[in-house]
Amino acid sequence: xxxxxxxxxxxxxxxxxxxxxxxxxxxxxxxxxxxxxxxxxxxxxxxxxxxxxxxxxxxxxxxxxxxxxxxxxxxxxxxxxxxxxxxxxxxxxxxxxxxxxxxxxxxxxxxxxxxxxxxxxxxxxxxxxxxxxxxxxxxxxxxxxxxxxxxxxxxxxxxxxxxxxxxxxxxxxxxxxxxxxxxxxxxxxxxxxxxxxxxxxxxxxxxxxxxxxxxxxxxxxxxxxxxx
Numbered sequence: 739x740x741x742x743x744x745x746x747x748x749x750x751x752x753x754x755x756x757x758x759x760x761x762x763x764x765x766x767x768x769x770x771x772x773x774x775x776x777x778x779x780x781x782x783x784x785x786x787x788x789x790x791x792x793x794x795x796x797x798x799x800x801x802x803x804x805x806x807x808x809x810x811x812x813x814x815x816x817x818x819x820x821x822x823x824x825x826x827x828x829x830x831x832x833x834x835x836x837x838x839x840x841x842x843x844x845x846x847x848x849x850x851x852x853x854x855x856x857x858x859x860x861x862x863x864x865x866x867x868x869x870x871x872x873x874x875x876x877x878x879x880x881x882x883x884x885x886x887x888x889x890x891x892x893x894x895x896x897x898x899x900x901x902x903x904x905x906x907x908x909x910x911x912x913x914x915x916x917x918x919x920x921x922x923x924x925x926x927x928x929x930x931x932x933x934x935x936x937x938x939x940x941x942x943x944x945x946x947x948x949x950x951x952x953x954x955x956x957x958x959x960x961x962x963x964x965x966x
Contacts, residue, residue: 776852778841779830785815795823813837826850846870871896895920 785805789798801818817831830843830852838861846853851874857865862885868878875898881889887909891900901917903924915924 776830776843778832778855779816779818779843782815793823797823797825799823801827822848824848 782803782805785803788802788804790800790802791798792800799820802814803816803818804812804814807813813835814833814837816833817829818827819829819831820826821828826845826848827850828845828848830841831839832841834840839858841858842856843852844854844856845851851869853868853870855867855869855876856863857867863882865882866880867876868880869876871877873896875896877893877896879891879900880887881891887906889906890904892902892904893900894902897920899920899922901920903915905912905914912929914928916926916928917923918925
């Protein structure tokens with residue numbers, strides 16, 4: 739009888755412990771972040787990727803996207819370059835159908851995000867966009883005609899819209915328009931010439947192409963390391 743009572747008690751204790759035990763939840767599966775697609779650098783149907791290892795470290799540092807035209811001729815669509823060997827793209831280049839550059843994008847601080855974008859039409863610079871903040875949004879725009887700066891626009895309150903306009907003539911500021919109420923219209927005009935114009939010109943952001951970027955842009959891969 740005592741043996742039966744001991745067995746029954748042991749069974750109740752085991753049942754009670756089993757009821758309190760919780761199954762271990764499986765760790766959530768890690769998901770890789772999708773690669774960033776730079777505007778204007780999207781993949782196109784029928785394109786072919788060629789990879790190059792220019793510094794011969796065993797890793798590709800230039801990616802060239804091409805496609806065959808109707809005549810079977812190879813047409814370059816885009817190029818991507820890793821300038822510092824960290825495996826991340828630092829410059830993006832897009833090409834027009836005639837082979838001229840249509841857009842250049844630079845990551846100046848090597849954080850994987852575009853900082854400066856240059857737009858070209860008929861092989862001439864027409865616009866620069868600066869996105870130097872942490873949010874990756876453009877806050878400053880420069881406009882050019884025949885290679886000369888004619889207007890600057892700035893977003894000073896981070897609402898995505900310009901609220902300061904600078905109009906330039908012959909390398910000097912002619913006038914400045916300011917939007918005070920956020921309606922996208924100039925509420926106040928200021929004339930700035932002479933010494934202050936020179937001061938403003940001196941504070942313009944430097945050209946985005948570093949020496950390394952220039953060297954990489956001027957270097958054309960000779961033989962592809964791999965082809966996809």
